[in-house]
Ligand code: SF4
């Protein structure tokens with residue numbers, strides 16, 4: 001029975017894949033809605049202000065109905081011993097790095113989806129499950145997602161994560177910029193709950209102005225760069241720090257929008273007539289094997 | 298009479314300065330600031346003063362002591378999950394005197410009344426002007442860094458108690474706990490021995506007591522940007538404990554940082570004035586200058602003879618350098634403990650004090666062949682009470 005289920009799952013995947021072929025090229029080149037509208041929103045993360053309290057992690061989970069422990073438990077700083085990445089059940093995580101200016105105040109960096117202006121994940125998704133919204137958010141649609149994980153590969157910031165626990169209902173998960181809250185006029189949960197407002201929510205243009213002003217006013221405090229202003233073609237979430245961003249594990253994706261790269265992979269595949277169905281079958285197969293390995297006996 | 302007038306002037310001065318903290322001075326338009334520091338429009342009126350919101354770049358100093366400021370503040374504008382914060386304003390203000398002073402928190406002020414945070418920092422996080430943090434962030438940013446440095450955690454509950462039913466009771470008990478309390482008097486170290494990386498003299502001995510008591514240095518001359526953790530650190534031995542032992546303290550700060558407080562006075566001195574191979578003994582006027590201080594001089598602060606503490610002037614040992622009125626017939630010899638007899642009273646000093654060297658014993662040989670001091674005395678001994686002159 002189990003086997004039967006899996007086989008039918010593979011079949012469905014292949015079918016969806018085949019169906020998707022028709023729309024794939026279209027979605028890859030489709031412009032996200034209203035991309036780069038003047039007043040799109042963003043968040044400026046000032047890592048020199050962040051205290052690593054992880055209230056944002058707690059708030060994010062709570063806002064997305066992800067079960068979590070009591071807020072008081074988040075005061076435990078031992079989690080910083082390990083570097084963490086966003087997971088299906090943790091859209092945002094805070095990591096800690098040494099602070100060259102003051103060893104008693106380590107630098108804490110919150111990471112989540114950057115909500116790129118030209119999202120590689122959107123271009124990579126062949127079924128159009130991910131989209132860039134007018135207010136800057138890059139959101140995904142669980143109903144459309146087929147679990148191909150193209151977005152995971154395409155994202156220059158390694159953000160989308162895959163919920164391996166639901167093979168029948170594959171789901172890519174990541175920060176959605178609290179679209180449900182912002183639609184109602186509320187602030188993103190993490191922004192609302194940060195005790196020191198290390199996260200400033202506002203129109204992206206104004207955030208850049210404000211970031212420049214801070215660097216100008218405190219040239220000794222800030223490293224002279226706004227990460228995300230141009231990275232990967234510009235992102236809605238941007239960062240300030242007191243040291244080189246490479247020391248804080250930020251990747252250097254270059255200033256060109258990423259979609260070019262992922263589109264060419266896809267287009268390359270189609271150019272050589274590799275039937276997408278075959279590709280999905282292969283991917284599904286890999287998934288099946290991996291899953292079997294990880295399954296408890 | 299002069300004393301009385303002086304007291305009145307001082308009292309008046311203080312009364313006026315305190316008053317001016319709370320009221321805009323009458324001719325404030327004639328002050329040193331440009332109108333645009335505080336007003337956004339060209340013609341501010343009483344009705345529409347068009348005050349601009351807190352330009353952080355511009356600051357006006359607050360001239361008041363911690364004791365003049367409120368003792369306790371209850372920060373309650375934002376309490377929801379937690380109870381209001383009972384903030385010991387006076388104690389914090391006292392601590393700030395070794396760092397940035399009042400401006401650490403009151404970083405922007407007009408020349409008018411002192412602004413509470415809420416005047417500029419909005420209570421709502423969702424707002425138009427994102428150039429300054431909201432009130433919650435403004436409060437937290439002021440507090441958390443120091444607290445985090447010394448406790449190494451972000452313990453919310455060290456300032457906020459979680460909400461409870463008996464809110465009013467616990468708040469008043471907190472207020473009671475800190476009312477009337479001051480930051481404890483600081484323990485002054487006597488001497489501190491530093492181990493440095495300077496090869497030609499690794500050990501630097503710093504006599505804190507001498508700099509304060511003798512050389513006339515003020516706390517703020519050196520302790521300008523002090524960090525709370527200098528004294529408060531939960532994991533380290535306290536400064537006072539460290540100082541109590543004679544163990545050399547390893548230098549951790551950079552060379553520039555370490556020399557900064559010393560250089561405001563010692564910039565022209567040679568390295569080996571402080572850098573030695575072993576720890577130094579306290580300052581001794583006889584050893585360093587070759588002129589031992591007698592009982593009249595040993596209790597004076599250096600400034601008394603050598604001028605302002607930032608630049609001491611070298612003197613020779615001619616008494617007239619300071620004692621302009623020490624001349625024959627004028628000097629009341631009694632103060633030395635010996636009242637001269639009638640026939641010695643009007644002699645010139647050098648008759649007995651050869652070459653005016655008062656450090657050496659006087660001689661009688663100029664007039665007497667058969668007398669010598671101290672067996673024979675040119676008068677009678679009297680008791681002198683030495684008033685400590687500072
Ligand atoms: S950071 Fe990654 S997941 Fe987020 S919008 Fe950019 S490409 Fe997509």
Ligand code: SF4
Nearest residue numbers: 060175177178188190
């Ligand atoms: S914006 Fe929302 S979804 Fe994204 S990290 Fe913040 S709380 Fe989580």
Ligand code: SF4
Nearest residue numbers: 050051053054056194
């Ligand atoms: S809530 Fe704010 S201060 Fe706390 S970890 Fe998140 S970003 Fe940093």
